[in-house]
Amino acid sequence: MDLLAVILVDGLIYGAWLFxxxxxxxxxxxxxxxxxxxxGGLYAIGAYTTAxxxxxxxxxxxxxxxxxxxxxxVFAALLVAVVxxxxxxxxxxxxxxxxxxxxxxxxxxxxxxxxxxxxxxxWGVTPLFVSEPYSLLGNVEMGPLFYVTYxxxxxxxxxxxxxxxxxVLNRTRQGKVVLAVIHDREMSRTMGVNVNKVFMxxxxxxxxxxxxxxxxxxxMISVSPGISVNVIxxxxxxxxxxxxxSIEGAAIxxxxxxxxxxxxxxxxxxxxxxxxxxxxxxxxxxxxxxLFPKTEARxx
Amino acid sequence: MSTPEPPGGxxxxxxxxxxxxxxxxxxxxxxxxxNVAVPRGAxxxxxGSNGAGKTTFVNMVTGYLRPDSxxxxxxxxxxxxxxxxxxxxxxxxxxxxxxxxxxxxxxLDNMLVSLGSANEQASFFRSAHSADSVASxxxxxxxxxxxxxxxxxxxxLPAGVRKLLDIAMAITGDPQVLLLDEPTSGVAAEEKYPxxxxxxxxxxxxxxxxxxxxxxxxxxxxxxxxxxxxxxxQIIANDTPDHVMQxxxxxxxxxxxxxxxxxxxxx
Amino acid sequence: MMNSRFFVxxxxxxxxxxxxxxxxxxxxxxxxxxxxxxAKGLVALGIVILMRAGLVSFGQGLYFCIGxxxxxxxxxxxxxxxxxxxxxxGILVSVILATVCAKLLSGYRGIFFAMLTxxxxxxxxxxxxxxxxxxxxDGLNVSAPTFLGxxxxxxxxxxxxxxxxxxxxxxxxxxxxxxFNSERGLTALAIRDNELRVEYLxxxxxxxxxxxxxxxxxxxxxxxxxAGLAIGHVDPxxxxxxxxxxxxxxxxxxxxxxxxxxxxxxxxxxIVRSFSNLYFPNTWQLVLGVFLLIVILLLPNxxxxxxxxxxxxGDSE
Numbered sequence: 001m002d003l004l005a006v007i008l009v010d011g012l013i014y015g016a017w018l019f020x021x022x023x024x025x026x027x028x029x030x031x032x033x034x035x036x037x038x039x040g041g042l043y044a045i046g047a048y049t050t051a052x053x054x055x056x057x058x059x060x061x062x063x064x065x066x067x068x069x070x071x072x073x074v075f076a077a078l079l080v081a082v083v084x085x086x087x088x089x090x091x092x093x094x095x096x097x098x099x100x101x102x103x104x105x106x107x108x109x110x111x112x113x114x115x116x117x118x119x120x121x122x123w124g125v126t127p128l129f130v131s132e133p134y135s136l137l138g139n140v141e142m143g144p145l146f147y148v149t150y151x152x153x154x155x156x157x158x159x160x161x162x163x164x165x166x167x168v169l170n171r172t173r174q175g176k177v178v179l180a181v182i183h184d185r186e187m188s189r190t191m192g193v194n195v196n197k198v199f200m201x202x203x204x205x206x207x208x209x210x211x212x213x214x215x216x217x218x219x220m221i222s223v224s225p226g227i228s229v230n231v232i233x234x235x236x237x238x239x240x241x242x243x244x245x246s247i248e249g250a251a252i253x254x255x256x257x258x259x260x261x262x263x264x265x266x267x268x269x270x271x272x273x274x275x276x277x278x279x280x281x282x283x284x285x286x287x288x289x290x291l292f293p294k295t296e297a298r299x300x
Numbered sequence: 301m302s303t304p305e306p307p308g309g310x311x312x313x314x315x316x317x318x319x320x321x322x323x324x325x326x327x328x329x330x331x332x333x334x335n336v337a338v339p340r341g342a343x344x345x346x347x348g349s350n351g352a353g354k355t356t357f358v359n360m361v362t363g364y365l366r367p368d369s370x371x372x373x374x375x376x377x378x379x380x381x382x383x384x385x386x387x388x389x390x391x392x393x394x395x396x397x398x399x400x401x402x403x404x405x406x407x408l409d410n411m412l413v414s415l416g417s418a419n420e421q422a423s424f425f426r427s428a429h430s431a432d433s434v435a436s437x438x439x440x441x442x443x444x445x446x447x448x449x450x451x452x453x454x455x456x457l458p459a460g461v462r463k464l465l466d467i468a469m470a471i472t473g474d475p476q477v478l479l480l481d482e483p484t485s486g487v488a489a490e491e492k493y494p495x496x497x498x499x500x501x502x503x504x505x506x507x508x509x510x511x512x513x514x515x516x517x518x519x520x521x522x523x524x525x526x527x528x529x530x531x532x533x534q535i536i537a538n539d540t541p542d543h544v545m546q547x548x549x550x551x552x553x554x555x556x557x558x559x560x561x562x563x564x565x566x567x
Numbered sequence: 568m569m570n571s572r573f574f575v576x577x578x579x580x581x582x583x584x585x586x587x588x589x590x591x592x593x594x595x596x597x598x599x600x601x602x603x604x605x606a607k608g609l610v611a612l613g614i615v616i617l618m619r620a621g622l623v624s625f626g627q628g629l630y631f632c633i634g635x636x637x638x639x640x641x642x643x644x645x646x647x648x649x650x651x652x653x654x655x656x657g658i659l660v661s662v663i664l665a666t667v668c669a670k671l672l673s674g675y676r677g678i679f680f681a682m683l684t685x686x687x688x689x690x691x692x693x694x695x696x697x698x699x700x701x702x703x704x705d706g707l708n709v710s711a712p713t714f715l716g717x718x719x720x721x722x723x724x725x726x727x728x729x730x731x732x733x734x735x736x737x738x739x740x741x742x743x744x745x746x747f748n749s750e751r752g753l754t755a756l757a758i759r760d761n762e763l764r765v766e767y768l769x770x771x772x773x774x775x776x777x778x779x780x781x782x783x784x785x786x787x788x789x790x791x792x793x794a795g796l797a798i799g800h801v802d803p804x805x806x807x808x809x810x811x812x813x814x815x816x817x818x819x820x821x822x823x824x825x826x827x828x829x830x831x832x833x834x835x836x837x838i839v840r841s842f843s844n845l846y847f848p849n850t851w852q853l854v855l856g857v858f859l860l861i862v863i864l865l866l867p868n869x870x871x872x873x874x875x876x877x878x879x880x881g882d883s884e
Contacts, residue, residue, distance in 0.1 A: 035678050095864065101677050102623045106819055107863055109812060113856030120849050233689065233808060240682050274693025277686035281671075284683055288674060362767070388769035400767070402760035405753075413757040416750035417768035424746050424778075428753035473769055 006145065007262045013151045015258025016158035020216060022235035023165060023250050024209025030245030031182055031202035033101070034093060037108040039210050040232025041115030042084065044223075046214025048119060049076040051128040051223045058132055069133045073215040080211035085204030094199070112232070120225055127222035134219035154216055161209065162251055169247070178202060182245075237280040243290030252291055256283075315340040315509050316361065316392070316477050321370035323356055323533070330356035331367065332533040340476070343500075343510045345520045347544075348530030348554050354513045355397065357530070358479045362394045363387040374477070389420070393475035397482040397513070399466035401454045407465055408450040411437035411472070418473035443502050444468045460487045460495060467499055471508075478503070480512035484519060492516060496523050517545065517555060529554050575748075579741040582827070586733040595722055598729045600837050602797045605736045607631075608833030609790035611817035612743060613783025618823045619747065620779050621759030622676065626684030627814045629691055630661045630784045632805035634791020635709070639801045640701065642710040650712040650731055654792050661788025662781055669777035676762075688806045695803035706802025709795045732793050739786055740826045746782070747826075755779060816855065820862050822869020832870055 025039045053076040054062075054069050062068060088111060096107050137149035169175040180188045181198045189195050213231070221227065238257055242249025257276050264275040271278070283291065316338040323331040330353050338344060346354040359365040361372055363384040372380045379387055402410050412429070415437055416422045427433075441447040444464045449457055457465070467483060483499065484492040496519060503510065514520050520527055520541055527544040529537040531553040537544045544550050590598060610631050617624050634657035641647045641656060668687060675683055696704045711724055719727045746752050754775055757765050762772050795801045804810060813836070821832040839858070843851040866872060 092860070099863075099867070102681065103863060103867075105678065105681070106623075106815065107860060109815075110856040110859035110863070113852040113859065115856075117850045117853035117856075121853075125849075229809065233685070236682055237686065240679070244678070270697045271693070273696055274690045277689045277693070280686050281683065281690070284675070284679065285671060288679065383766075385766045385769055385771055388767055394767060400761055400764040402757040402764065404760050405756060409753065410757075412750075413753055413765070414768045416754055417765065417770040419750070420769075422750040422754065422770070424749050424751045426750055427748050428750045429748070433750075469764070469768065 003266060007259065007266055011259030011262035012155060014261055015255040016155040018234060018238050018258055019158045019251055019254035020161060021213035021231055022238040022254060023161060023247060024206040025235045026239040026242065026245055026247060026250040027165060027209065028203060028206035031178055032199050034108065035105050036206065037105060037232060038111040038115060039235055040228035041112045042080065042207050042210035043214040043231050044119060044228035045115065046077050046080050046211025047218040047223045047227060048123050049080050050215040050218040051130045054130045054133060066132060066136055073133065077208055077211035077215040081204045081208035085207040086200055089200050089203040116228065125225055127224035129222055130219050157216060162247065165247055234276060237276045240290055241280050241283045243292035245294050246292035249290060249292035310341065311339050313340045314338065315375060317373040319371045321360060321367045323360060323365060323367050329533040331360065334535055336528065338509055338511065340509055341507045342526065343524050344526045344528060345524035346511060346513045346528045346530060347520060352530035353533040354530050355481055358394060358481050358513065362392060362479060388473065391476035393470040393473055394479040395467045395470045395481060395483060397485055399462040401462060401465060403454040406451050406453055407441065407446065407457065408437055410465060410469060411440055414469040414472040440468055440472060444498055460491045463487055463495060464498065471502060475508060477509045480510065482513045484514065484516060492519060575741050575744050579737045583733055583737040587730060590726060590729050595725050598725050599797065600841060601834065602729045602732045603794060604834040604837040605732045605830055606790040606793040606797065607814065608817065608830040609736060609739060609786045611814045611833055612826065612829050613787045614814055614818035615821065615823050615829055616743065616779045616783045618818055619759060620755040620776055622680050622776065623815060624684040624783065625681040625808065625815060626688030626811050627783065627787045628806045628811035629688035630787030631791040631794065631810065632691060633661050633664065634788035635795030635801040635805050638792045638795040639707050639709040648710050648713045650714055650796065653712065654735065654789055657788040657792035658785045661784040665781045665784030669780045672780060673773040673776040685808050685811065688811055689808060692803045692806040695806065704803060706800060709799050709801055712796045728797055735789060736830060739789065744826050816859055820870055822871035824868065825871030828869060828871035
C-alpha cells in the first residue's frame with residue numbers, strides 16, 4: 001500500500017473525527033451567532049459520561065450484548081445535551097445576546113474554565129478507560145496494514161451526522177424556521193417564530209454533537225483532564241477554515257485538516273503539532289472569511 | 301481667481317467626471333452607462349426612487365464600490381476603485397444616509413476624530429484634547445449650531461443633530477467635492493430647510509462642489525442648480541430643476557404625478 | 568483640572584515611589600508575586616491597546632514566549648545577562664515579528680483576528696515543542712540577570728528584579744497613557760465604534776491596527792523577558808493558548824479605561840491564584856471562570872470603569 005493511500009485513509013479517519021467534534025460548533029455559531037469555547041468542555045463531559053455509562057453497562061451484564069454499548073454511548077451524549085444545553089443557554093448565555101461577539105466568546109471561555117474543574121470534582125483526575133466498544137468490531141486488513149474497524153464506524157457516524165444536520169436544516173419545516181432565524185432574527189420574531197425556542201433547541205443540538213464527539217472518542221483514549229483543551233482549538237480551526245456557520249465548510253475543513261495532518265505525520269513528523277494552524281493561517285490568507293463565508297448585506 | 305464663480309459652477313473647470321460607469325449586483329443593474337461631468341463649485345442633486353442607483357453612484361465615487369467598468373476622474377486624476385481613505389485624502393468627502401458616528405464617543409470627540417484624521421501627521425503623542433483642537437472642534441460644532449450637544453453621545457442626540465454632526469464631520473477635511481446621501485431623510489419636515497440652510501451656510505465661500513441625494517422635490521428645487529434623475533441605474537435627465545420636473549420620463553418614473561405638481565407649484 | 572502635561576509624569580513618579588516603598592516591607596514571596604503580576608500586566612496591557620480598537624488578541628502568549636526565550640537563549644549563547652540589554656533585545660525581536668504579522672492580521676476583525684493571533688501563537692508552541700536543541704517541551708533554564716554589572720543574589724536579586732519591573736512597567740504605562748490620550752489614541756477608539764467612518768475620514772484603519780499590534784507585541788516581549796528571568800525557566804507553555812487566555816482575562820477584568828487597572832487586575836489575579844493553589848488546588852479554573860462571568864455581567868467595562876466613575880465623582884465635587 002503506497003504512502004498516498006495510507007495518508008488518504010488516515011486523513012479520512014482523522015477528518016471524520018474532526019468533523020464530528022466540530023460540526024456542533026459551527027451549528028451553534030450559525031444559528032445563535034455564538035462561538036462556543038465551552039464546546040471542548042462539553043466534548044469532554046460527553047467522553048466522561050460515556051466512560052461512566054459504558055462502564056456501568058458492562059458491569060451489569062452488558063457482556064451478554066456488547067453491541068448495546070453503542071446505544072449507551074449515544075444515550076450518554078443525549079443525556080449531556082438535555083441536562084446542560086438548556087442550563088447553559090437559558091441560564092447563562094441568553095443574558096449576553098445583545099453584547100459584542102467577542103464578549104460572548106469570553107463568556108463561553110468562562111464556562112469552559114468552570115466545566116474543567118467541575119469535571120475534576122465529579123470524575124477525579126485518574127484516567128478512565130472504556131476500550132470495549134473500540135475493540136468490539138475487530139480489525140480490517142488493508143494491504144500490509146491493519147485498521148481498527150471502529151475507525152471506519154467513526155467515518156460512518158460523521159457522514160450520517162452531517163447528512164442528518166443538512167437534511168433537518170434544508171428539507172424539514174422546522175429546519176426552514178431555523179434558517180429563517182439565521183437569516184433575520186428580528187424579522188422571524190415578528191413573523192411569530194419562537195426565536196427563544198429555536199435558540200434553545202439549536203444549542204442543545206450543538207451540545208449533543210459535542211458530547212457525541214466525546215462519546216465516540218472515549219473508547220479510543222484514556223479519558224483524563226485536559227482532553228478538552230486540544231479539541232476546542234482543533235474544532236475552532238476546522239470551522240474557521242470552513243467558514244463560520246457553514247456545515248459543508250466544516251466537512252471540507254475537517255477533511256482538509258485531516259489529510260494535512262496525516263501527511264505531516266507520515267512525511268514531516270516535526271510539524272504535526274502545528275500543521276493545523278498552518279493550514280488555518282494559509283486558508284485565511286487567501287480566503288479571509290474561510291471557504292464558505294456567510295454573506296453580509298451592504299452597510300451603507 | 302478673484303472673479304466669483306458663476307452659479308452652477310464653471311463649465312470649463314470639471315472637478316468630477318464619471319465615464320460609462322456600469323455596476324450590477326447579480327441580475328440587478330445599479331448603474332448603466334452613467335456619464336456625468338460636474339463643474340467646480342456646482343450644487344447638484346440626485347433624485348430617483350429607491351434602488352434607482354443614486355447611492356450606488358455615491359458609493360462608486362467614494363470608493364465603497366468598484367464599478368464593473370468605466371472610469372471616475374477627479375481633477376483629471378483616475379480614482380476608479382481607489383480605497384475610500386485615499387479618495388477622502390484627495391478631497392472627496394461624503395455623509396451618510398444613516399449617520400455614521402462613533403456611537404460611544406461624544407459629539408465633541410467625534411469632531412476631534414475627524415480633525416485628527418484630516419491631519420495626515422496625526423500624532424501618537426500630541427493630546428487629542430489639546431486646547432487648539434478642542435477650540436477648532438467646538439467652532440465647527442458652533443457653525444452647525446449643535447455645540448450644546450458636545451458632551452452627549454450618539455444615543456442622546458436627536459436625529460437632526462446626528463445628521464448635522466455627520467455632515468460636519470465630512471466637511472472637516474476641507475473637501476473639494478462633498479457628497480451628501482439623503483441629508484434630510486429622517487429629519488422632521490419643519491427641520492429640513494433649516495438643516496439645508498445650515499449646511500449651505502457652512503460651505504459658503506469654500507467653493508465646494510456639492511452633490512446631494514434627495515427625495516423632497518421642494519428641497520431639490522430650492523438648493524440645487526442642476527438635477528440628475530436616476531431610473532434603473534441610468535441617468536434619464538440631467539438639467540435644471542424646472543426642466544427636470546417637466547420632463548415626461550421623470551414624471552413617469554421618478555416623481556410621479558403628485559410630486560410633479562408639487563414641484564410645479566414651486567416654480 | 569490639573570495641567571495634563573504634568574499629570575502623566577507626576578502620576579508615574581508617585582506610583583513608582585509607592586511601589587518601591589511597598590517593596591521594602593513585603594516578604595520575598597510577595598515580591599516575586601508582584602514581579603510576575605507586573606510582567607504579565609505588561610502583556611495584558613498590549614491586549615488592552617488592541618481592545619481600544621475593538622480587537623481581542625488571543626495570542627499574546629506569542630510575544631510573552633518570545634521575550635522569555637530571548638532572555639534564556641541570549642544568556643546561553645552569548646553570555647549576555649544584563650537585564651536592560653535583554654529587555655531591548657526581547658522588545659526588538661517581538662517588534663520585528665509583529666511588524667511582519669501585522670501585515671497579515673490588520674485585515675482581520677473580531678473572531679477572525681482572535682483566532683489568527685491564537686494560531687500564530689500555537690504555531691510557535693508547536694515549533695518550540697519539537698526543537699530538542701533548545702529543550703523541546705522541557706524548555707530551558709534562564710540565568711539570573713545582572714543589572715549594569717551589578718550581580719545580586721538572594722533577596723537582593725529578588726528586590727532588584729522587582730525594582731526594575733516597577734520601573735519599566737511605570738515607564739511603559741506612562742507612554743501608553745500618553746498614546747491613549749493622543750490623536751491616534753482617539754482614532755483607535757473611533758475605529759472600535761465605526762471603522763467605516765474612520766476610513767471615510769481619511770485615516771487608515773489598517774495602519775492604526777498595525778501600530779496597536781506592534782505596541783502590544785513590544786510590551787508583551789518585555790513582559791516575557793522579565794517573567795523568564797524571574798522564574799529562571801522558560802518552556803513552550805508560555806505560548807500555549809491558555810496562557811494567552813489568562814492575559815485576555817486580565818484585560819477583560821481591567822477594561823480599557825485605566826492603565827493602573829490593568830496592573831491592579833493582574834495583581835488581583837495572581838493573588839487569587841496563589842490562594843486557590845494553597846487552599847483549593849483543584850478548583851482554580853472554577854474560581855477563574857466564575858470570576859470572569861461575574862466581571863462580564865456586573866462590570867461590562869472592567870475595573871477601570873469603576874476607577875473612572877470614582878474619578879468623575881471626584882471631579883464634579
